């Protein structure tokens with residue numbers, strides 16, 4: 001495997017070709033905040049919180065580290081005035097939906113985000129897509145999907161599938177950063193198939209995601 | 223019709239076709255383009271056919287329904303050849319008179335163009351102010367072509383570029399010619415088409431695709447659909463030539479799902495091209511194989527973005543890919559895929575048949591050829607216009623567009639739809655040029671030009687464009703989805719007189735972050751209209767805050 005040397009936050013870092021900047025950083029214990037990233041899932045590049053500054057051949061650009069591949073001699077800065085500002089505003093935008101998400105609260109502290117900067121929005125889903133992608137890529141059930149586009153985009157459980165598949169899984173509840181996945185499921189159940197869930201199984205109290213290092217959503221406990 | 227096996231067979235077929243056509247025989251071309259159709263040009267066409275049948279005029283006169291002529295404002299449009307006599311706002315009741323005059327070689331004076339100021343009449347297309355300042359290399363054939371008949375395209379010299387490319391040039395030579403012509407993409411970015419072709423050509427993967435971007439989602443842009451509906455073979459010819467240069471075996475036409483006439487014409491064009499052997503195996507005996515498939519968009523603006531479009535062709539939701547790769551190398555199904563706009567492809571046949579030197583003699587220093595512009599808004603003459611790059615906006619707006627409607631004064635010119643920008647009237651002498659207009663903050667984008675008069679509320683314009691984007695984005699990434707919603711809320715408040723102190727600073731923060739952090743160009747440029755307005759119309763925004771924070775003139 002070709003070894004690639006790059007610089008992250010002033011530190012010389014070795015990485016394998018094909019790795020992302022995020023992976024290279026994590027491997028060195030360098031923290032980059034993430035929200036929509038999950039190591040079992042394909043890169044999504046939706047939340048943009050993992051954005052870093054990259055200098056390559058004299059050009060500075062802003063890229064999402066969970067997707068951007070390592071390259072020889074690039075210089076990565078995981079924090080800068082601009083990077084911090086981006087993260088601050090993104091967190092503020094997300095807090096208009098989910099002001100009580102522990103993950104967002106932690107990031108808000110780090111980047112000085114004001115949770116009340118933007119008007120509160122009705123839905124507390126931040127459309128990170130973890131539930132949708134987990135159900136699709138890991139469980140391959142597609143019980144929950146995205147519907148609509150643009151500002152109207154939301155997640156939705158598909159009653160016909162959820163009725164059959166969700167009662168003994170519910171793994172997405174734990175990876176959801178806002179507990180909306182569980183709420184949406186329960187609502188779907190109440191409306192579409194009340195009482196039809198397997199009698200014996202109680203809704204598992206969704207364990208709050210356990211985060212050892214605040215780098216990525218904790219691995220799912222089954 | 224048996225397949226044309228060689229270039230010679232095609233030229234022989236063309237010669238026979240032309241020999242059968244008498245140039246002196248009058249032809250009445252009725253526009254069936256979208257605008258004229260909206261004014262029931264179908265009834266006019268039907269009336270012509272009925273009258274011709276009743277009078278048994280079969281041998282004496284031809285009636286043709288065509289795509290958009292350009293002067294949409296004055297539809298239903300009718301053009302009579304020889305002479306290119308233009309009749310405007312034609313009603314079915316005018317039909318017998320037009321036929322009678324045409325048969326006698328006369329003109330129906332009351333239906334020709336009359337100058338609104340002087341009353342001076344203009345009979346021929348070359349005298350009508352709207353047309354006479356134009357250089358109609360691409361759209362000029364529309365009145366001569368019934369898009370359902372490939373013969374009409376042959377008759378205007380169609381597929382001569384393809385013949386030349388396949389029989390006298392190597393793919394490398396075709397590529398070199400397009401590079402030399404400095405043809406720049408007409409879909410918004412102005413990226414050199416030749417370099418892009420070369421990237422796809424040089425990509426190691428053997429399977430390659432070429433694609434026509436006919437989505438045309440930009441608000442106030444309507445020329446691509448006019449080209450595709452009115453002259454589909456021109457785009458197809460460009461695509462086949464491009465595929466030959468690039469080494470692609472398959473092409474896709476990606477276009478609007480909501481235009482039945484466009485679909486009908488493109489389907490027919492593909493079927494006829496296949497029947498004549500211009501698509502399929504061993505095209506004109508050259509050994510080159512190429513097929514083309516028609517695909518429809520999903521109706522949201524972001525489907526026009528290159529990676530989203532390619533995902534859509536693959537059968538997925540039109541979401542831009544987060545990957546830092548180029549679609550020209552990793553496109554449809556990860557194969558090298560070259561995407562160009564309708565108008566970019568339409569330029570290719572003439573570059574090959576007339577040469578790069580001819581092409582570069584038209585236009586400005588860095589932007590060559592002509593550009594199709596959709597004129598709309600508070601303009602006297604709305605329609606589709608084609609002028610050489612470098613033409614001053616003044617010519618577009620006043621000489622061609624006839625100026626501002628209802629005698630009002632011009633306030634601003636907006637280019638490029640929701641990802642474009644507005645410039646004030648005093649920049650009217652700026653030349654139409656990719657780089658120059660970008661520097662001014664109003665990149666030409668696809669070419670939708672919107673005129674705004676003195677009564678225009680610039681905040682409402684920004685709100686309207688933002689509202690469009692909020693509904694037409696994919697909603698995948700946070701800065702675009704959330705940032706635009708927040709901008710929209712603030713703008714809405716401003717238009718309602720509820721502006722607060724700090725709103726403009728908040729907008730500036732949102733423009734900055736959305737601009738740098740968004741995944742695709744939709745989000746990245748969503749703040750551009752606002753940015754241009756902050757550059758040129760800031761006092762208008764500021765006054766709104768003052769007045770709404772307790773001033774007396776709240777509306």
Ligand SMILES: Cc1cc2nc3c(=O)[nH]c(=O)nc-3n(C[C@H](O)[C@H](O)[C@H](O)COP(=O)(O)O)c2cc1C
Nearest residue numbers: 407408409435438439526527528562563566743744
């Ligand atoms: C949101 C968005 C919408 C777009 N819509 C179109 C479109 O409708 N037609 C088009 O030709 N290009 C569109 N583009 C540009 C394409 O991504 C691409 O650059 C273009 O088709 C390339 O062709 P060209 O180089 O010939 O201009 C769009 C880009 C974005 C970001």
Ligand code: SF4
Nearest residue numbers: 125128129131176181
């Ligand atoms: S429900 Fe939770 S996991 Fe799913 S998209 Fe919303 S915030 Fe993300």
Ligand code: SF4
Nearest residue numbers: 697698699702742745
């Ligand atoms: S910038 Fe907007 S349209 Fe583009 S990927 Fe992000 S949400 Fe979708």
Ligand code: FES
Nearest residue numbers: 045047048050066
């Ligand atoms: S975009 Fe990288 S973690 Fe969300």
Ligand code: FES
Nearest residue numbers: 253255258290291
């Ligand atoms: S549609 Fe008839 S002139 Fe444009």
